[in-house]
Amino acid sequence: MILTLRIWRQKHARDKGRFETYEMKGVSPDMSFLEMLDVLSDSLVDRGEDALTFDNDCREGICGMCSLTINGVPHGPDQGGTVCQLHMRRYKEGDTITIEPWRVSPFPVLKDLAVDRSAFDRIIQAGGYITTNAGSAVDANAILVPRADAETAMDAAACIGCGACAASCPNGSAMLFVAAKVSHLAHLPQGAPERAQRVLSMVSQMDQEGFGNCTNHSECEAVCPKEINVSHIAKINREFIRAAVKSIF
Amino acid sequence: MKLDAKIPSGPMAGKWEKRKFEGKLVNPSNKRKYNIIVVGSGLAGGGAAASLGELGYNVDCFCFQDSSRRAHSIAAQGGINAAKNYQNDGDSVYRLFYDTVKGGDFRSREANVHRLAEVSAAIIDQCVAMGVPFAREYGGTLANRSFGGAQVSRTFYARGQTGQQLLLGVYSALSRQIGAGQVRMHPRTEMLDLVVVDGHAKGIVTRDLITGKIESWAADAVVLATGGYGPVFYLSTNAVGNNVTAAYRAHKKGALFANPCYTQIHPTCIPLSGDHQSKLTLMSESLRNDGRIWVPKKQGDTRTPGDIPDAERDYYLERMYPSFGNLAPRDISSRAAKRACDEGRGVGPGRLGVYLDFRDALSRLGDDTIRQRYDNLFDMYERITGENAYNMPMRIYPAIHYTMGGLWVDYDLMSNVPGLYVLGEANFSDHGANRLGASALMQGLADGCFVIPYTIAEYLAGTAPGEVGTDHDEFKKSQNEVSDRIRALLSVNGKRSATSFHRELGLLMWEKCGMARNEAGLKSALEMIPALREEFWENVKVTGSGNDLNSELERAGRVADFLEFGELLVTDAITREESCGGHFREEYQTEEGEAMRDDENFSFVGAWEYTGETPILHKENLEFEEVHLAVRSYK
Ligand SMILES: Cc1cc2nc3c(=O)[nH]c(=O)nc-3n(C[C@H](O)[C@H](O)[C@H](O)COP(=O)(O)OP(=O)(O)OC[C@H]3O[C@@H](n4cnc5c(N)ncnc54)[C@H](O)[C@@H]3O)c2cc1C
Ligand code: FES
Numbered sequence: 001m002i003l004t005l006r007i008w009r010q011k012h013a014r015d016k017g018r019f020e021t022y023e024m025k026g027v028s029p030d031m032s033f034l035e036m037l038d039v040l041s042d043s044l045v046d047r048g049e050d051a052l053t054f055d056n057d058c059r060e061g062i063c064g065m066c067s068l069t070i071n072g073v074p075h076g077p078d079q080g081g082t083v084c085q086l087h088m089r090r091y092k093e094g095d096t097i098t099i100e101p102w103r104v105s106p107f108p109v110l111k112d113l114a115v116d117r118s119a120f121d122r123i124i125q126a127g128g129y130i131t132t133n134a135g136s137a138v139d140a141n142a143i144l145v146p147r148a149d150a151e152t153a154m155d156a157a158a159c160i161g162c163g164a165c166a167a168s169c170p171n172g173s174a175m176l177f178v179a180a181k182v183s184h185l186a187h188l189p190q191g192a193p194e195r196a197q198r199v200l201s202m203v204s205q206m207d208q209e210g211f212g213n214c215t216n217h218s219e220c221e222a223v224c225p226k227e228i229n230v231s232h233i234a235k236i237n238r239e240f241i242r243a244a245v246k247s248i249f
Numbered sequence: 250m251k252l253d254a255k256i257p258s259g260p261m262a263g264k265w266e267k268r269k270f271e272g273k274l275v276n277p278s279n280k281r282k283y284n285i286i287v288v289g290s291g292l293a294g295g296g297a298a299a300s301l302g303e304l305g306y307n308v309d310c311f312c313f314q315d316s317s318r319r320a321h322s323i324a325a326q327g328g329i330n331a332a333k334n335y336q337n338d339g340d341s342v343y344r345l346f347y348d349t350v351k352g353g354d355f356r357s358r359e360a361n362v363h364r365l366a367e368v369s370a371a372i373i374d375q376c377v378a379m380g381v382p383f384a385r386e387y388g389g390t391l392a393n394r395s396f397g398g399a400q401v402s403r404t405f406y407a408r409g410q411t412g413q414q415l416l417l418g419v420y421s422a423l424s425r426q427i428g429a430g431q432v433r434m435h436p437r438t439e440m441l442d443l444v445v446v447d448g449h450a451k452g453i454v455t456r457d458l459i460t461g462k463i464e465s466w467a468a469d470a471v472v473l474a475t476g477g478y479g480p481v482f483y484l485s486t487n488a489v490g491n492n493v494t495a496a497y498r499a500h501k502k503g504a505l506f507a508n509p510c511y512t513q514i515h516p517t518c519i520p521l522s523g524d525h526q527s528k529l530t531l532m533s534e535s536l537r538n539d540g541r542i543w544v545p546k547k548q549g550d551t552r553t554p555g556d557i558p559d560a561e562r563d564y565y566l567e568r569m570y571p572s573f574g575n576l577a578p579r580d581i582s583s584r585a586a587k588r589a590c591d592e593g594r595g596v597g598p599g600r601l602g603v604y605l606d607f608r609d610a611l612s613r614l615g616d617d618t619i620r621q622r623y624d625n626l627f628d629m630y631e632r633i634t635g636e637n638a639y640n641m642p643m644r645i646y647p648a649i650h651y652t653m654g655g656l657w658v659d660y661d662l663m664s665n666v667p668g669l670y671v672l673g674e675a676n677f678s679d680h681g682a683n684r685l686g687a688s689a690l691m692q693g694l695a696d697g698c699f700v701i702p703y704t705i706a707e708y709l710a711g712t713a714p715g716e717v718g719t720d721h722d723e724f725k726k727s728q729n730e731v732s733d734r735i736r737a738l739l740s741v742n743g744k745r746s747a748t749s750f751h752r753e754l755g756l757l758m759w760e761k762c763g764m765a766r767n768e769a770g771l772k773s774a775l776e777m778i779p780a781l782r783e784e785f786w787e788n789v790k791v792t793g794s795g796n797d798l799n800s801e802l803e804r805a806g807r808v809a810d811f812l813e814f815g816e817l818l819v820t821d822a823i824t825r826e827e828s829c830g831g832h833f834r835e836e837y838q839t840e841e842g843e844a845m846r847d848d849e850n851f852s853f854v855g856a857w858e859y860t861g862e863t864p865i866l867h868k869e870n871l872e873f874e875e876v877h878l879a880v881r882s883y884k
Contacts, residue, residue, distance in 0.1 A: 012797055030522040032633075038527055038748070045746045050793050051801040055315060057488040059528050060629065062413055063319040078632070085632050110459055111798040114315075118436070121316050125428035129421035130380045134300040134698040135371070137378035141335060144389030154382040154407060157414060161318055190380050 001027040001088070004096040005040065007052065010109050017109065019098070029089035033076065034059060034066065036088055037099075053112040061085040061225060064160030067167075068113055069100040074164035074223045082162065082225040102167035106174070106210045117163050119209040120177060127201035128181040130190050143189055153187040156180045158226040165220035165228075171212030176220040178206050179236035180228050186239055196243035203240060252505075252856060252869040255659045256360040261875050262342075265364045268660065269703055273710035280305035282714040285705070286453055286468040288440045288495055290317030292412075292690060293673025294474030295419040296697025302426035304702055309466060310423070311435045311455060313490060313803075318420040321476050321488040322693060325412025326533035326626070328394060328404035329376075329690040331369040336393050340401040342366045348399050349688060350876045352578055353653075353681020354830035354846065356511070358854070359875055360660055361678045368699040369691055373405055375698060379418040383407050394535055395576065396686040404687045409533055409625045415690055419697075439803065441734075442727045443471065443499040443669065450499075450669035451717040454727045456735070458803065461796040463728050463735075465719035469712055470668045470705060473499060474697065477652040477674040479512070481811045481818065482763070483755020485649035486518055486531040492807040493814045496656050496675050504664040505856035505867060507657035507677035509814070510822035513684055513831045514764050515650030516582040519633050519643075520602040529648040530633055532605070532626055534686045537575045539610035539619065540643070542566050542582070544603050548593035554604055554642050565589060573883040580683045580831050580844075581883060583647035587764050588842060590646075597644040606642035647764060651689060653680045653831065654821070657856040657869075661704035662696060665856075668708060672696035677854065682830025735795045738805045743788030747805035750785045754778070754808070754815055762819050767835040771823040775816065782812040817857060817864060824866060827851045848878050 003024045010017030027036055034056055041052040056066040061082040068083045070076035075083045077090055091097065099113065107115040145153075157180070165176035182199050185191030191198070214233060221230045257264040257271070275283065283306050287298040290312040298310040312320060332345040345366040350357060373391070377383065383405050384392040393402040407414035426432040435455070442454040444465070452467040478493035479485035500506045517532045543562045550557065565585055570577045577585075586603045589595060596602050611619055616639060620627075627638045634644070655677040662670050662678070673693040680688065761774035785808070793799040828837040828844035829851070837845040854869040 028523055028525060031525045032527075035525045035527050039525055042746050042748060045790055045792050045801060046744075048790075048792060051799075053798055053800055057314055057319055057490045058321065058324045059489055060324060060530050062410065063314070063321075063323045063488065064316075065314060065319050080628075081632060085629070087632065087635075089635060114798065117315060121318075121424065121427075121434075121436075124421065125424040127428075129425045130378065131425065132375070132378040132422075133303040134296075134375055134422075134702065137371070137374035140333070140373045140377040140383075141390050143377055145385055146389050147385045147387050150382050150385040153380075154414075157382050157407075157417065158410065160323075160413070161316065184382065185380050188380050188382065190378055 001029070001091065001093050003027055003091060006096065006098040008100045009112055012111055013108055027088050029087070031088045032059070032084060033086040033088065034084050053114050055114045056084055059084045062160060064162040067102050067115060067162055067164070069102060069167060071098050074102065074167045075225055080225060080227045102163055104166045104172040106172070107163060107166070120161050120163060120174070122209065123174070123178060123202055123205045124181065126205035127194070127198040130185060131194060145188060149187045153184045156184040156187070156228060156232050159228055160226060162225060164223045164225060166211060168219040168223040169212065170217055170219065171215060173214045174206050174211040175214035175233050175236070176224065176228060176230065178202050179232040182239055183232040183235040186235065195239065196246050199236060199239040199243050200247065250665070250858065250867050252657070252665070252867055253659065254358060254869060255661060256358070257660065261359065261363050264360050265367055272703060272707045275706045275709050277305060281307060283307065283709050284309065284468040284715070285470050285472060286466055287311070287472045287474065288453065289320065289474035289476065289673070289675070290423065291320035291322035291474060291476055291673060292415055292419055292693030293675070293697040294472070295320065295416065295423045296694050297472055297474060297672055297701045298432050299419060299422035299426050300698045300702045301705070302431035308426070308432040309435060309468070310432055311438045311440055313437065313439045313458065315436055317423055317434055317436060318417065320416060321491055322416045322690070323413045324488060325690055326409045326531065327535040328396060328406035328411045328687040329372070329415060330396070330403050330687040331373045331405060331691065332366050332403060333370050333373060335391060336402045338401045340403050344401065345369060345403065347876055349679070349685060350681070351881055352683055352685040354683050354844070354881050355681065355848070355852070355873065355876070355878050356829050356871065357679055357681030358871060359873060364700070365679050365692060365695050368695045371699055372691060372694045376415060376418050379422060381407065381414045381418045394538060396534060399685065406535070409623065412690060415694065440495045441498060441731045441806070443502045444723050444727050445502050445666060446717050446721055446723045449667045452719065452724065454724070454731050456731070459798050461794070461799070463732050465724040465728055467717055467719045467724070469709060469714055470670065472670045472672060472701065473656065473675055474672040475675045478814065479649050479652055481755070481815050482649040482758045483751050484521070484526060484529050484759070486515055486529055489528055492810065494807050494810045497810045497814050499656060499664070499666070499669060501859050503666050503859070504669060505657040505858055506654070506817060507854050507856040508654040508821065509818040509857070510762070510825060510832050511653035511682045511830060512649060513579060513651040513653060514583040514647040516579055516586055516647050517605060517645045518648035519630065520597055520646040521599070530629065531648070531650065532630060532643065532645060534579070536605060536623060536626060539614070539622065540575065540605040540607050541609060542575055542603055542605055544589045544594040544596060550594070554596070554606070563594070570883045577883050578683060578685065580833070583764060584833060584842070586647055602644040602646045604642035605645045607638060608642070611639065649759070649763070651684055653677065653682060653684055657854065661707060662700055663704070663708065668712070670701060670705060672701060682832055735802065735806070738789070738791050738802060738809065739795055741786060741789050741791070743790050745788050745790060747789055747791065747801060747808045750781065750789060751808045751811065754781060754811060757781070758815055758818070762822050765833050765835050766822050768823065771819050774819045775823070778812065778816045778819065785809065785812055820864060821855055821857065824855065825851060
């Protein structure tokens, strides 16, 4: 296949950045999207130009490192997958593909297609955990968890922290990310003691990082590579009200 | 050099208790005076950084990804072992210990393995307390599955994302310590050298991957948990960023590298599709619980699998290993697949593949049950191959997956360089010549959460805190070396990309030192690698500068280390004139093609010392008190 790629190039955080257009020949349908970018990047190096910078590591949809917006959609056209799982058989001869980094201000661009997502780490540091030191646990089967609760917790825990939710949201909200963690821990008895404090701290950190408010557009659910459901956002809203009421009385 | 593993005396089952009791302690109010560097944020490193922080030590933790949550442990799919015996099926600490020593083909250190089995139960308790959503039964108790190389169900799992859930548990514990200021996390920071002062590990030199800044960090002890070196073969199931750099730099500073030739091939990966390929994707071994492996009986059979009747299929694992069948250990099933393909009975493009067929399980259990167990794996397979495994068998082929070799450590997980500890896949200690499925996650968490917190105190108690600062000459020297090397990489300005060298090295390693090895092939590799390395330093092209985010430069540095390390791996493979576990020398096999160990001459850990010229081999003899040396049979 021959494709036209319009790719965002930006030298560093303070550079204004611009789109560059590349003609890409010899694309095989069996290639992954990132492998196609490898080939392009290698050819740039051959010509003495700067390689293309894009974050990636596991290349199997689990580490959450890859982060490309393709034709305006975070992670591209495949539902329930990351861009590293996308394969070129999705495209046809002559297609033009526009490739950009995540576009949301709490994730500043570092270079080309790579962004800084440390805001997500700080939200977890604010309370996305259960306080328990190594060695202090009781026997695992002493805590019974109904299977349905364990499954719901797992649905939420599947979040890979890639940031597509915030990148897709018209308000730049990180609500699905925060909700996934809050809901995961709120569905387990182990999470109960810190339940109220957790949601208050995490939401407050999310606001401090400059993420917008959730107004139920549900774009996040549509692009989430793990198909995390917006019902977890309803859950975090209930958790938040419960905690806020508790903190008043 | 005399290698002293410092194994506690006395009966096997009492060694760890004894060690814990006799070891020195650092009193609680003194802990905060000690600085510890942890390189790596996977299960081993993240677990260590969090646990040491919880104890009150001052910790700096480093990783090269943009967040500690992305360490390669995240990708583990199938599960984690523990001797809980929740299934009442005869499991015990002793059985897990026994299975692991046998599975490792009698090339691991018994005392370490026993400790691993002992602490395994506490790992599951801890993970549940942290909120890891393991699979459960309707009554609310934990569910288990069985894994290759075991006849009991002792594997705990969280759908097909066990590594992810465990790592996120560790990440949350680590985040708590970071939030509390006890651990300082340095993501996108790559360790490029170990600093040794008067024979003791006293710090590291790093490169900030965003700004390119070269920096020194001093500490009272250094813990490396930097994962495996699978990508020396270029294509592997590992994340593309996995590398040997940290371990190899420490090796050059005096740490011995043990058993580098013990590399594991995983039998169930998606076969190669073309030259562009950057990695191979693993299909979790848990699939072998319900999938049956076969090839056509006839050579060159091109019928679609559905058209081949049962009588014309060879379910070769069930035929050759009736008691373990499709769950035979990884090395054994990998070689069986290779043999079938070498005989011309492979399937799919290039005939480098065998079938993993769910037909019988689907009709026995129904689509829903299979979907519940493996949906994300079937989905992953379809994304990559475009084929639906509910309708036709998967095609699989072995690929490089895990590296048992690593830096040599004693019972305390300390290398021969005092103050340098090595944990997780980066060390060599627990899996011998072959690792059993679901045991790497167990080892990472054991090392990080339940071993290092005890054993590091012994060293620290004998060391005054903050003795050496970054103003010491050794730091300056090391910084200069690191900067010079970066400058050298940028100034070659040749014609080939670092990736092209990596690919060539990988292919060479796979062909000469992969699933099967022989003297002639290994000898030729020993000539080809130095030549390739020489060409690299004359002809590599690294564009961009050293002062910003430059993925080409990062890659070139790692490839340069692989080009040195590959030679060590091959040297180890040529020296070990026997077949054991993942190391299969064609000269040493039985008539049926099974591996032939030579316990008389090779029952040792081969630990290599860096000299700049020919490396020197040091041997740690392995003694087996509990498990009797036997031919490893899975028939
Ligand atoms: C696809 C796949 C599936 C697997 N499935 C299973 C399974 O089901 N069960 C099981 O038990 N095992 C499994 N394994 C093996 C297991 O996942 C790994 O062996 C284990 O997670 C390694 O953990 P670790 O903490 O030692 O290293 P890793 O998780 O690899 O972490 C290494 C860390 O070191 C850092 N690092 C490396 N070099 C540097 C440097 N120079 N400077 C700074 N930081 C550095 C990295 O950033 C990272 O944080 C699987 C492996 C693969 C590839
Ligand atoms: S590279 Fe890991 S999720 Fe895409």
